[in-house]
Amino acid sequence: MANNKVITADEAIALIRDNDVVTTTGFVQSCIPEALHAALEKRFVETQRPRDLTLIMTAGAGDSKGLGTGRFHHEGLLRRVIAANFGRMPKVAQAAQENKICGYNLPQGVISQLYRACAGGQPGLFSKVGLYTYVDPRFGGGKVNERTKQDMVKLVEVEGEEWLFYTATKIDVAFIRGTSADPSGNISMEREALVLDNLAQAMAAHNNGGLVIAQVERIVEQGSIKAKDVHVPGILVSAVVVADPPEMHRMNYGVIHNPALSGEIRVPVEKLPKMTLDERKVIARRAAFELPPNGVVNLGVGAPEGIAAVANEEKVTPYITLTTEAGAIGGVLASGSSFGAATNADSIIQQNQQFDFYDGGGLDMTCLGMAECDVQGNVNTSKFGGRLNGCGGFINISQNARLVVFAGTFTNGGLKVAIEDGKVHILQEGRNKKFLNFVEQITFSGKFAQKRKQPVYYVTERCVFQLKDKGLELIEVAPGIDIDKDILAHMDFKPIVEHPELMDKRIFIDEPMELINDLLNLNLDQRISYDPARNILFLNLEGWNARTKKDIDEMRNALVAACQRVGKRVNSVVNHDGARIAESLYDDYAEMIEYLSQRYYLTTTRYATSAFARLKMKEALAKRGLQPHVFERREAAETFLEVVGSREEEKAPAPV
The missing domain is CATH 3.30.750 (Transcription Regulator spoIIAA)
Structure with a gap:
């Protein structure tokens, strides 16, 4: 056929030039065009070309051990990285920390929305997301090292209000991923867990005169994909690559394919595994008491993931709508390698549209992790312990939700906890404190939250804090915990301590809490x-x-x-x-x-x-x-x- 766009991965990668700006899709461990990443790595290792690429991506897209964008760590391949997450490509993050490449760590939603700005020929994006965090040019502008000089973020005033203006970067090559393609390049996504920003990325590259390379699972007959099932039309696609071997097109690194995550089938959720009563479940249970009936909720990675399991166990899932920034709405949110997807989702929308909803105030509550917290209620999840992790969607979500719950263990690094007889027993304290005088980097601004009267809680396995006008106040303590010995002794600052109450005793007993009665x-x-x-x-x-x-x-x-x-x-x-x-x-x-x-x-x-x-x-x-x-x-x-x-x-x- 004259319009047959199907070529091999090597032939597609041969089209990329030195200094090109490349964007790729993927969310954490899902929907990654692994065959394209592997082919780019292979070409560079063999030929040292293409060189000095700029990589633009939203969420992390890798297994943290070298797959996904972790394949791009070879010296000389990258010159600059613009990403929301560096944690999934630790060797690339190390290169940035060693000043070998330029780097920007910007909010995931901002990068996602910048694809649309590029597609529409706009110079950039106005947003309040990032104000008073490390992304604000008054506090670093999102630059990750000294080598990075050019400003991508400007502070501007519009009608008397502060805004950030994020400059758009024109895209030369877009790696996208779908399930099926016809010879003309029309792409469907029937077996994908998420649709992400594939359409916006393809438009951004195509409208800049660039390349759009689509990795798919299979080729189907011309015209056999229904018009409404085409997520990326063939007019935008330059080349189609069939993943070979098929393992290069896994749903995620832990799952070959799960039709319940792609929405092809619905499965009974009553038999989903029940969480063991440990510190993680205690945190999730306490955070679940904040769930708003008939509200829309976002859950972050790590400790907050457990809330989805607790909600299902307590049979309250029908009364709340859980979402992920990747675009899943409703159902039971997945965890582990499938994080970002959902079993029995009500709908799966584009990632940039999900962030429109979040930024506009659509979230009633979010529960997010915390690596560090300080006396002002600031939270750091982006750079700590010598690691450049990145903010992901944390800034968009935490700044715009009506209620914020930060969740995590009180200390980490060797912490051992037992939940017995309805009490918390600290068997071995963690080596690392989380509650510090100052966080290394401000990913969430406590002062900004106070200014907007945003309710903020900090939930751990042994106590709960709330951000009040005068600072962080200890409001609840778990049974079995001594305030002086188990809490204050492991904080760099003393919080406000007036009359803290006992955490609900049901949290620490391994039987249903009847949470539905409380929520409704x-x-x-x-x-x-x-x-x-x-x-x-x-x-x-x-x-x-x-x-x-x-x-x-x-x-x-x-x-x-x-x-x-x-x-x-x-x-x-x-x-x-x-x-x-x-x-x-x-x-x-x-x-x-x-x-x-x-x-x-x-x-x-x-x-x-x-x-x-x-x-x-x-x-x-x-x-x-x-x-x-x-x-x-x-x-x-x-x-x-x-x-x-x-x-x-x-x-x-x-x-x-």
Whole structure:
């Protein structure tokens, strides 16, 4: 056929010239055009050509041991690297750290969106992503070494607001990957776990007069791919290469092919493996308490991956939508070598579009890992311990989610923990502290989060911190943990310590936590009881979580119904221990109390061992002119009723 674009890998790689700008696809260990990477490495080893390439990529694309972009480590092959992740190609990262090549570590979403800018002939991208991190030109501009001189990021002001402008780099060669191709180069992706940025990369190279080389699994008859199934049209594709041997086209380095990850089939998820109760599961369980019902959630690599397994085990997956920055939406997120994909996904969209959604505020919550954290709440995941790891999608995600939970062990390097008898036992402390006076590099800015009043938690196996106005505060401690010996002794700074509570005991017992009741605030009626002899309505809010105004409204309705059944005004005692009310909802909660006091209550008292909860409650009630009868213990609350309640009952009007 005159338009047959199918050639060998060696023939395709022979078209690349010295100094070309090459971009490649792939996410962590998935969707990597291994045959093309191997052919480029082979040509350079044999001929020392092409030389001085610029490599542009989003996420890491390799196994960290030499496959994927790790094949490009040979001296002279690369002159410059623009990437979100260097951890998957450690020898390339080492070359950058040794000033042998130029390098930029930019946010994954920014690079992903820059492909579109290149395709559209635009000079670059305006974004707030990266402000006050190491990407901000005031703090380094994303340059990874002294050899890198040219600025790719500029600080600009638009209508009185700070923005970053990222300069686009024109692309000469794009390595993309699909499943099937017809001779004209139309590409489909029916057996791929993700579609990533293949279309945008192909447009960027083609519109610059460059090459688009597509690695596929098979060639199909001309015209046999349905028009809507073509992800990259043949008009953009210069050459098609069939992976040979087939192992060069594995779904990822650990899986040859899994049709549940590509969306070809749906599988039962009830039998997915249950996590062992260890420190990783403890962290995932505690973080899972922050999951927003009916919300959209992103989970990072490492400790946060466990939340997907916990959510499935607790049967709450149908009530939340888990996503990955790679483009998977819904289903049960995969881990290990399949990280980035999802079993039984609802949809798989392009990576750049996923970052549009994230950057625009679409995420209700994210849970991400943390390598280092400092006294200001800054987090570092990009450069630490002598390693250049890179930020990946961390900056896009953490800066724009409505709620951020950082998750990881308290120390690392030899840490040994046992979860026994409902307690945490530190058998051997880790060699490396994570909570430092200063992080080596700011990947997440605590000050920027405070400025925008973004809720931020730091969850470990032994305690939980929250970022408050005055800094990092210890708010929860695991049973079996001594604050001085097991926490403060292994931090370079002292956090705010006022009245930390015990972490929920269910986290440390190897049986279902019934998390669904907490997330959906089910069984509200079971939280309310009435003692007719004393005319006291008891409300137990232990474990209740008010995330939205809807939660407040549902509680109001349940209390009104209970009071109407009694048929007269009641005294009320409320247990606030373990209750969690979003700080933005305290006024709504106080308004509910005012409503009930005017219509159904004689008087009401409440108690909470948490000094912070008592303070917030008193402030909210005082604003509405209500008497803040908030006590530390139940006994004090009931004694108050005995003194005041009978007097109030004598002069009480009928319930409204």
